[in-house]
Amino acid sequence: MSGDGSLERLRRSGRIAVVGASLAGLRAAETLREKGFAGTLTMIGDEPYEPYDRPPLSKQVLLGKAVADHTALPRRRRIDADWRLGVPATGLDMAERVVRLGDGTEVGYDRLLIATGVRARPWPNEEEGALGGVFVLRTRDDAVALERSLAAGPRRVLVIGAGFTGSEIASACRERGLPVTVAERADAPLVGALGGVIGAVAAEMHRENGVDLRTGIMVTGLEGDPSGRVRAAHLSDGSVVEADVVVVSLGAMRNTEWLAGSGLGAGPRGIACDAGCRAFDVRGIVTDDVYVAGDVARSPHALFGYQFLSLEHWGNAVAQAETAAHNMLSESSDRRPHLWVPAFWSSQFGVNVKSVGVPSMGTEIMIAQGSRDERRFTGVYGYQGRVIGAVTFDQCRWLPFYQRMIETTAPFPLEFPTVDRRSEGNKPMDADFPDPSVPTHGPTITLSGYSPADRRMTFVPAHH
Numbered sequence: 001m002s003g004d005g006s007l008e009r010l011r012r013s014g015r016i017a018v019v020g021a022s023l024a025g026l027r028a029a030e031t032l033r034e035k036g037f038a039g040t041l042t043m044i045g046d047e048p049y050e051p052y053d054r055p056p057l058s059k060q061v062l063l064g065k066a067v068a069d070h071t072a073l074p075r076r077r078r079i080d081a082d083w084r085l086g087v088p089a090t091g092l093d094m095a096e097r098v099v100r101l102g103d104g105t106e107v108g109y110d111r112l113l114i115a116t117g118v119r120a121r122p123w124p125n126e127e128e129g130a131l132g133g134v135f136v137l138r139t140r141d142d143a144v145a146l147e148r149s150l151a152a153g154p155r156r157v158l159v160i161g162a163g164f165t166g167s168e169i170a171s172a173c174r175e176r177g178l179p180v181t182v183a184e185r186a187d188a189p190l191v192g193a194l195g196g197v198i199g200a201v202a203a204e205m206h207r208e209n210g211v212d213l214r215t216g217i218m219v220t221g222l223e224g225d226p227s228g229r230v231r232a233a234h235l236s237d238g239s240v241v242e243a244d245v246v247v248v249s250l251g252a253m254r255n256t257e258w259l260a261g262s263g264l265g266a267g268p269r270g271i272a273c274d275a276g277c278r279a280f281d282v283r284g285i286v287t288d289d290v291y292v293a294g295d296v297a298r299s300p301h302a303l304f305g306y307q308f309l310s311l312e313h314w315g316n317a318v319a320q321a322e323t324a325a326h327n328m329l330s331e332s333s334d335r336r337p338h339l340w341v342p343a344f345w346s347s348q349f350g351v352n353v354k355s356v357g358v359p360s361m362g363t364e365i366m367i368a369q370g371s372r373d374e375r376r377f378t379g380v381y382g383y384q385g386r387v388i389g390a391v392t393f394d395q396c397r398w399l400p401f402y403q404r405m406i407e408t409t410a411p412f413p414l415e416f417p418t419v420d421r422r423s424e425g426n427k428p429m430d431a432d433f434p435d436p437s438v439p440t441h442g443p444t445i446t447l448s449g450y451s452p453a454d455r456r457m458t459f460v461p462a463h464h
Contacts, residue, residue: 010110011329014039017099017107018081019089020115020255021045023053023314024294024321028113029079031325041081042107044099046088049140055314057143058165059347062172064151068140089116092262094281094290110289111328114259114271114279115321117295118252118312123160128222132229134246137165149245150176157181158233158243160219162189164346166249167202171348174209181212181241183219183233186434193344194355194391196432197365198379201372201393205349214239222246252312254296264290270298270310275337277324291328293320299338303406304358304388313344341403345396351375354396357389357406364428368414370395378402381431382412 016032018025021043029041045051052071060066084101091100092112099107120136123129133154135146150157150173157173159166162184173180186192188199189206206213218236225231233241256266264287265272265280271292272280277299279290292299294317298308319340327335345354362381370377370393378398381389387410390402404410413428 007329007331010039011037012039014110015042015108016040016111016113016328017042017044017109018113018115019044019099020113020117020294020296021047021049021051021083021085022115022117022294022317023051023073024115024117024317025113026051026073026075026079026321027318028115028293028321028325029081030076031322032329033077033079035326035329037329039110041079042084042109043079043081044084044087044089044101044107046086046102047139047141048086050083050085052140054138057140058137058168058172061143062137062147062150062169063175064147068144068147071140089258092259092264094263094287097289111291112289113291113293113321113324113328114296115292115294115317116255116258118254120248121250121253123222123248123250125221128224128230129248131222131224131246132227133244134222134230134248136248137169138252146245146247150178154178154243154245156241156243157245157247158183158219158241159247159249160233161249161251162186162202162206162213162215163192163249163251164190164344164348166247167206167348168346169247169249170206170211171209174211174349179212180210181214181243182206183214183217183235183241185216185218187215189213189215191432191434192360194359194379195362195365195381196434197429198391199432201375205351205375209349252295254310256296269308270296272298272308275300275302275339276327276335277320277338278327291324293317293324302337302339303341303409304361309342309358311342313342315343316340341406343399343403351393352396353391353393354399355389355391356399356403357381357387359389359391359431360433361388362431362433364412365431366413366428369398380405380412380414382428385412386410387412387414 051073053073056066056071061068088102089099090102120138157180159170159182162182167189170180170182189202191199219233221234223232230246254270259266263281273292274286277291278286279292295312298310300306301309320338323338343356359381361383364382365379368378368380376394378392378395387405
């Protein structure tokens with residue numbers, strides 16, 4: 001469908017399918033209706049639930065302060081959709097414009113949005129991962145099962161992986177008064193996302209709050225008792241941790257397997273799309289009827305060297321979904337690029353950690369405000385002489401200021417002689433990110449190469 005007449009037909013009586021009854025899927029559906037799409041809208045989701053909010057699962061739900069079935073996302077408007085829930089998509093035929101479902105049925109489309117997101121990376125040994133008391137945390141059902149186990153008062157919880165989710169789980173365990181051990185293969189928590197300078201602060205927070213934090217170490221195996229429940233973990237230094245609840249927090253896997261053989265440019269790193277959210281096929285040619293949004297998308301960003309970014313961020317999912325929906329119903333001249341600046345937040349051990357930009361691209365960091373010792377500070381990341389990211393610990397009022405600096409490619413190091421630096425000095429330090437070839441747990445932004453076509457654009461922030 002192209003040209004004014006066919007676009008009008010699409011708006012009036014076309015078929016749009018959304019695979020992924022997720023945050024991105026819901027916000028896209030709402031935007032389509034808002035922009036006048038009056039045709040058939042089909043929402044396909046592999047879980048039996050309508051779209052719900054994930055951040056509370058590792059925060060309030062694990063503390064018993066919220067109920068998982070009360071995490072449904074608020075609706076902005078009626079979307080009058082045909083909901084196909086509890087049925088996974090199993091295949092895509094782009095020539096026939098058909099999505100195949102796990103129950104043997106098919107859904108035809110004129111435009112397709114893929115918002116299948118990510119799933120928790122399972123424990124690599126399937127038999128050990130199936131032991132009673134071994135959990136991952138991604139879905140509503142995961143959160144319900146894990147909270148029930150924590151409420152029962154286990155003797156010890158072992159968290160494998162100290163990325164953001166693993167750290168939040170450890171924090172919830174300590175808040176509930178439960179003994180918890182955290183095993184992380186890197187030298188400190190959060191290093192994949194924020195680097196070693198900030199990781200050292202995170203490590204102190206864990207230990208001050210009573211976490212038995214083991215770094216530079218790997219879990220080599222889980223051991224079950226005769227009844228099939230986990231009872232211990234074996235570590236690479238030869239030690240054994242006895243635990244009756246184990247949470248595997250080894251990051252995420254993008255849900256793209258169902259697209260194998262479809263001809264779409266999809267793989268373990270996500271689905272490649274252009275800045276307008278249109279998917280690339282395997283030949284690097286952009287499609288006009290398949291769009292991508294949310295955690296599963298890999299899209300080029302003008303601010304970050306046109307590299308493909310895969311973002312596991314709440315705000316990115318919303319902004320990208322709205323852009324994709326707008327572009328689905330627009331002529332090429334009216335399409336707009338998705339240029340959201342990454343932003344992320346976490347709450348752990350009573351501290352709010354927020355970041356903006358892409359800290360993991362930074363080679364240097366300087367503490368621009370506050371003090372690491374007091375756990376109230378702002379760290380600013382530099383890359384090739386410009387500001388590329390910032391992180392705050394209980395100082396989020398500074399983030400909009402640094403977001404503007406990132407958007408305007410402000411020079412690094414910073415020069416603010418009047419701003420409070422306390423004892424931190426004003427010298428940049430090595431940000432101390434691990435070697436990218438060595439896997440660490442939980443970076444929330446993945447840089448994954450360049451666009452198949454070299455597109456150049458000028459970045460104009462929305463609020464300027």
